[in-house]
Amino acid sequence: MSKSALITGILGQDGPYLAKLLLSKKYKVYGMIRRYSNPNFGNLDYLGITDKIDYIEGDMSDESSLINVIKVVRPDEVYNLAAQSFVGDSWRMAKLTTEVNALGVLFLLNAIKLFSPMTRFYQASTSEMYGIGNSNGYQDEETNFHPRSPYGIAKVYAHMMTINFRESYGLFTCSGILFNHESPIRGIQFVTRKITDGVARIKFGLADKLYLGNLDAKRDWGFAGDYVEVMYRMLQEKKPNDFVVGTGENHSVKEFVKLAFEYGGISDWQKYVVSDARFKRPAEVHELKAKPDKAKKLLNWKQKVSFKELVKMMVEADLKRVKTKSDLADSG
Ligand code: NAP
């Protein structure tokens, strides 16, 4: 019999890539969406799977809705990807970020414990939990957490609660501590997509500047399509466990900018990029770099797309998208 999976955050970046993977493995996929008058299926459309998913309404900040979702679906696996995931907004919306990213996870775990205790649970933890935690130039499963944002703090709560439900009630609950992962359907606020979209707009004359914050921050950037594979693998293991997932190399925002402009056929990026204090954070995470040895060894996982291939893929997708839009505008 085919397995069933519930994905929260189905309309975001990772949800569609994970859904596509699970559909290819013959899962019945349920996608939890918030109540909306007009939900945005653009990312699922991009991967051509909008009609292959069963949708159910639920909100991470509403416990009764989550109880209903779990009671109705009783899935074999839950992948909790829903979050207020933009770090920058988490200072401006600290309460909402805490309700959705921290308390919402407690509500979901409780619903599973009470109404579907055999369900396996994946929590989308993050390298942002490390913040400026101790490291020897990298972060692995042993590195201390010292989050620097309300987002990172809420994610530490959810991460520890996920471990606590495993230890207290014997539930199959896992966390993937994923480092930054990107794609052509990455949200437009995140720096990589903001850059590749900016390059395309500049190229086609729709913008003349790109306003960015801290160009010196370094991130370990991989491709989202590679990372959803590890979420799936974690829930197929004999025992629940937590894993760090990243490429093991990092690059500065400036390096990303330079390469993206090069792929866009623009050599003098300095002419277009403007430093703007609005995009700097009250407390920055200066540098993140994964040591994903455990995932490589136990899950036999390795990323396929390199940093350069990722930047190229994103620039090409945005050039195509912006060109189509400007062609349509020209033709009236
Ligand atoms: P994303 O594109 O921002 O998607 C998040 C999804 O969560 C959106 O579809 C959003 O729904 C949904 N959501 C927000 N608030 C909700 C609520 N109250 N109730 C129900 N759904 C809600 O994020 P992503 O990049 O796919 O990341 C997936 C998960 O991995 C997130 O938990 C993120 O924190 C975590 N993570 C991401 C990265 C990364 O680099 N991408 C790295 C580590 C961890 P709407 O579409 O309705 O807004």
Ligand code: G4F
């Ligand atoms: O792209 P970002 O907004 O991603 P950030 O803050 O690393 O968070 C992402 O990755 C986390 C995993 O580590 C996830 F948990 C989280 O949900 C999200 O997906 O910013 C990356 C870096 C930061 O240092 C930021 O200060 O880029 C710097 N940056 C410089 N200028 C900018 C900008 N970031 C944004 N968003 N916009 C700018 O103009």
